Amino acid sequence: MTEVSSRHSETQKLLHGLKVQTRVIGALIMRELHTRFGRDNIGFLWLIVEPALLTIGVSILHFTSGPFIHYGMPTGSFMISGYTCYILFRSIINRASDAIESNRTLLYHRMITIFDVLFSRAVLELASTILAIVVLSIMMQAVDYGFLPQRPLIMLIGLVILFWFSFGLSMIIAAASERSTLVERLVHPATYLSMPISGAFSIQQTMPDPFRWYLSWWPTTEAFELIREGQFQDYTSDYTFPVYVVGWCMILSVIGLIYLRAVRKDVHLG
Incomplete structure (x- = not known):
């Protein structure tokens, strides 16, 4: 009887802890929204407008080329499945380098951890990307320059994988940036240099060997192949290994969690 009561008590503690952390992350997301976008001008709409403007700008550059690389994929939809989703990866990674420094005072509160700060920022970027994809797809379909994702569930799986990879890497970068300012300076150019190998602008199915083999080792190419399968119903890749x-x-994720724990004791709150 005592053992059953003990298990019940442990379950209650776990559920209470999850409830508290959910409220903490929700509060951090709201704080990040106010900090980044404020209430002036269009406020929270920048959450969608910012990635949308970047994608539209890149799409206009390819407007005269017709179907992207002549594979029958509308340029608008290709850019949404590529560049818009790449912004998710780039934003999570780039914002990780200053996450501890800009939220140092929040760590006075025992309930708030570095993980919570990073996770709330990453979730906000994921929500921003999903909203931008929906809005941009509707706009592209209205001008006959693209269409809505034809297999949205597969696309969502690809986005979640890209989100998970980006978040795991962001934990390592955040911890490393706290130890060395050099990391923070190198992160931004590194994300731009990674664009050609990210898979955002390439199609594995049509890429010749050995380039396809080389690029397949970079994990984001897998995520982008899944995203593209979700965007285009007629596209099925033989080169996805989830x-x-x-x-x-x-x-x-494991390395990131261990590194954050090691760095936390060295973070000076004063």
Whole structure:
């Protein structure tokens, strides 16, 4: 009887802890919204407008080329499945480098951890990307320059994998940036240099060897192939290995959590 009561008590503690952390992350998301966008001008709408403007700008550059790389994919939809989703990766990684410094005072509160700060920022970027994809797809379909994702569930799986990989990497970058300012300076150019190998602007199915083999080792190419399968119903890739990229995500997450814990004791709150 005592053992059953003890298990019940542990379950209640776990549920209470999850409830508290959910409220903490929700509060951090609202704080991030106010800090980044404020209430002036269009306020929170920048959450959608910012990635949308970047995608529209890149799409206009390819307007005269017709179907992207002549594979029958409308340029608008290709850019949404590529560049818009790449913004998710880039934003999570770039914002991680200053996450501890800009939220140092919040760590006075025992309930708030570095993980919570990073996770709330990453969730906000994911929500921003999903909203931008929906809005941009509707706009592109209205001008006959693209269409809504034809297999949205597959696209969502690809986005979640990209989010997980980006978040795992962001924990390592946040911890490393606290130890060395050099990391913070290198992160931004590194994300731009990674664009050609990210898979955001390439199609594995049509890429010749050995370039396809080389690029397939970079985990984001797997995520973008899934995203593209979700965007285009007629596109099916023979070069997706979800177990490989999920393995990467798990390894990065474990290393990130260990690194954050090691760095936390060295973070000076004063």
